[in-house]
Amino acid sequence: MANQMKPVERIREFLDKITYRQWVVAAGVVSILLGLIRSKVEPQTTVRRRMESLETLAEEREPFAQPSAPQPEEKKQAGGFKQMLAALSTALTPLRLRPIIQKRLLLAGKSREWSIAEFFGSCLLGAVVMWLFALVMVRNGAYAPVQKAMMVFLLGILGGLMPVVFLNTTIQRRQKQIEHQLPEVLDLLCVSVQAGLSFDAALSKITARMKGPFIDECRRMQDDIRMGVVRRTAMRSMADRCGLEDVSLFMTSIIQAERLGTSMGKTLKNQADNIRERRRQYVKAQAMKAPVKIVFPLVLFIFPAIFVVTLVPSLLYLLKNL
Structure with a gap:
């Protein structure tokens, strides 16, 4: 209707x-x-609960945690509310x-x-x-x-x-910072190993005197090795945490050098040369892109100003005489 x-x-x-x-x-x-x-609805199996507990322990790992002091009631209530939100x-x-x-x-x-x-x-x-x-x-x-x-x-x-x-x-x-810091660290490692230090001692010296995301990852790798993790596993974990091809190649070369017994100094020198060459190629590629990228600022900002400066006086003169 x-x-x-x-x-x-x-x-x-x-x-x-x-x-x-x-x-x-x-x-x-x-x-x-x-x-x-x-x-x-979700199945709460024993394996799944065990895996979740291990993930939680790995994320909140503190090797020398001090026993917590008794907290007041307000902090306990805040912690309970936070735990409830985390559970949700x-x-x-x-x-x-x-x-x-x-x-x-x-x-x-x-x-x-x-x-x-x-x-x-x-x-x-x-x-x-x-x-x-x-x-x-x-x-x-x-x-x-x-x-x-x-x-x-x-x-x-x-x-x-x-x-x-x-x-x-x-x-x-973070990845850009790691890429910028990797050649410098490799050069220092190469010089230190060729001077007579072992790879671990050279890496300890560098991590004690430098800062940055790559240094933090190296320090975490050393902590994992001290806690009993196999060296190649710790190195591969570090490469996965960085997520860069250069770091992955560097860790792979170190693992192969230790497994085959080749000279660590020559390996580090070759890796430093390769990383430096890859960095140089990357800079050249970015420089080749500059003429293309500069076209848009020229068209939008520079050319209009040039046209105003060169053509407007002539147009005004013509309009005045006409």
């Missing part, structure tokens, strides 16, 4: 009547239900995303500072905050219901992706 409302109009009228407080309450209820469902974030984290997040945290050098649950919880928190901001923004705006839903959806995705963008930026900055 003509007086009956269409289904689309009914849905729009229903969405317009919902306030942002009701949206917040509904989101909280859905999050709690999802956490309960995942905790009940862990329950909501998909199993397939956990190794990916762990790998990205290792590449960023934040595996000891951030856990998988904390990173995923920060993504959820960013999405919720942006979602609430979008709800407040579109509440008083003259937007259609479809536009409101799209704005809330897009801003929620943007808030959830902000920690991911920050993590990727951290990884890129």
Whole structure:
């Protein structure tokens, strides 16, 4: 009939009547239900619990941890609330995303500072905050219901992706620092080994006097070796944490030199020459890209100014004489 409302109009009228407080309450209820469902449905096998406990111990490893002092009630309550949030974030984290997040945290050098649950919880928190901001923004705006839903959806995705963008930026900055520091460390290692020091002694001298992300990884590799980890395993783990081909080639050459018994000084010299040559080629490639990249500033900023300076006086003179 003509007086009956269409289904689309009914849905729009229903969405317009919902306030942002009701949206917040509904989101909280859905999050709690999802956490309960995942905790009940997912298989809690003994192997999985054991693997999660080992991952937690590896992330929070402290070889000489002091016994904690008794905490007051406020700190205990804060710790309980933090544990509850961590448990909720862990329950909501998909199993397939956990190794990916762990790998990205290792590449960023934040595996000891951030856990998988904390990173995923920060993504959820960013999405919720942006979602609430979008709800407040579109509440008083003259937007259609479809536009409101799209704005809330897009801003929620943007808030959830902000920690991911920050993590990727951290990884890129850290890898650039490692690439910049690697040739210098290799030269110092080569000179120290040729002067009579062993590889471990030379690396200890360098790590004691230098700073940087690559030095931190070398120091962590030495700590792993002192704790009983096999040398080649510690070196391969270091190459995986750096995520660079140059570091991987360097660690592979050191492992092969120790296994075959070749001269460590010659191996380090060859690696230093190769890394220096690769660095020189990279700089040349970046220099070849400069003429192409400079075209856009020329067209956008320099050419218009030149045209104004050269053509405007002539045009004014012609207009005046005409």
